[in-house]
Amino acid sequence: MAYLDTASSEPLHPAARETLAAALDRGWADPRRLHGEGRSARLLLDNARAVVAEALGVRDDEVTFVSSGTEATHRGLLGLHAGRRRPGHPPPGPVVATAVEHSAVLHAARWAGAGPVEVGVDRSGRVDADAALAALPGASVLAVQSANHEVGTRQPVTELAAHAARLGVPVFVDACASVGREPLPAGWDAAAASAHKWGGPAGVGLLLVRRGARWRSAFPVDDRDDERASGHENVPAALAAAAALQAVVAERDATDRRQRALVDRLRSGVARLPDVEVVGDPVDRLPHLATFSCLYVDGEALVTELDRRGLAVASGSACTASTLTPSRVLEAMGVLTHGNLRVSMGRDTTEADVDALLAALHEVVPRLRAEVGL
Incomplete structure (x- = not known):
């Protein structure tokens, strides 16, 4: 064959397979517990976060492991939208998104009652930058993918993000198609990626939230030290995902x-x-x-x-x-x-x-x- x-899904990278097998024996405990097994799992989780941060050129505290790229997309986009709410002010405006965003982006915006306002693309799949800029005033979030999942066309994220920043509109970037293959584009406030796209195990997503971004969880908060996550992380899978990402970036x-x-x-x-x-x-x-x-x-x-x-x-x-x-x-x-x-x-x-x-x-x-x- x-x-x-x-x-859709890259076969498991040898680095991920080797790391996963080793981590299963050491990373099974809840990393929030203070006993030895919990501390061991926490050490592995922190190591995975540091490896991912170095591979992507971001800060360790900007990286959260979640269950999938879809969850990362929902949490990243809706968190930026929720962060625009202010007591005593009208609700935030709509999400502005390219017409070729992944359905997870569009469904999340609709679920939140935030549009979306869809901006057209040309025959290559690239967003109409002038139309996107015209739609930005009053928007709550600009959602623009790094590159399209279906046709591979890159989007002008950095250019659009610079204009959005001048208007105070945060930018969500779906980078699931490109992480591991290309550097992250500049200008994101929150971004999403999915480990199975680069040869990590399925069931591991990356939520990136820029330090200082106005992000607030749009879902019930878990009593854990990272409000961007919920539940017990799959520590061995997170470490395997990090090992695969490190390897593919090197290659x-x-x-x-x-x-x-x-x-x-x-x-x-x-x-x-x-x-x-x-x-x-x-x-x-x-x-x-x-x-x-x-x-x-x-x-x-x-x-x-x-x-x-x-x-x-x-x-x-x-x-x-x-x-x-x-x-x-x-x-x-x-x-x-x-x-x-x-x-x-x-x-x-x-x-x-x-x-x-x-x-x-x-x-x-x-x-x-x-x-x-x-």
Whole structure:
């Protein structure tokens, strides 16, 4: 099997596997307890936080481990929104978000009664910066992803954050697609990431809240020393996530060059198929991800046929792939949504894997079209 869906979940990194096995024997206790086992777990948790902070270039006290990237997104965004409330003042304004944000951002804003105000994007998936700036006055939060989960296009976070800061609007950055692969963009007040995207264990999210940011929990507060978290952290998994992040950041430049070359090879080969649209910015993008759409082809059928040939790829929206509904990200971009595939390279992906996928596509796409009389 050639696994080409690492944008969804990266296989466990060897550094994470080794660390997790060792930490299971030492990090199982509640790190808030004062006995020896609790102190041992607390030491491991503090070490994990320090490793993550160094890898991301942030402060230790800005890092909180939560249960997922989705939880980190909810807590980060809604905490900034709640932080805008003032006694005796009108409720905070709406969340301003790009139209291609992950559904966790949009659902959270709606749950809080905060809009969102969605700002359009161009055909590459990049937000209309002028429209975003025009929507900022009166906003409670600006939500802008570091790069898109489905097409890889980077967003102008730093530029928008500078304007937002002048207006006193905090910025939430969904960095789940990019952490481990690229440095954090400047200008965030809160950010979210997810360990399984970089080869850490599933069930570990990162909530980053900048020191000094006006953040307040939008959920019931737990009686723990970090109000940004709730419950007993999975200490072994947090340490394994930190070890994987440290490893992938150390390997990042070499991995970037290799994966970018593989994606360029794929994009070039796919473009030779008739009635296929390759989407996303061809240059200013994440290095490992390529998305394209095949006219007159059902995405589910395409995924199934490729899976039979040992090629694991994704179709549909990144946040609702199980429904195989048309991608709202591609719809917002105004590009073809039929038969879309998202292909993402991993640590072990080779040119032979890419060539096998191209050969299969050149066989399967015409056959599927012929089956429906085209």
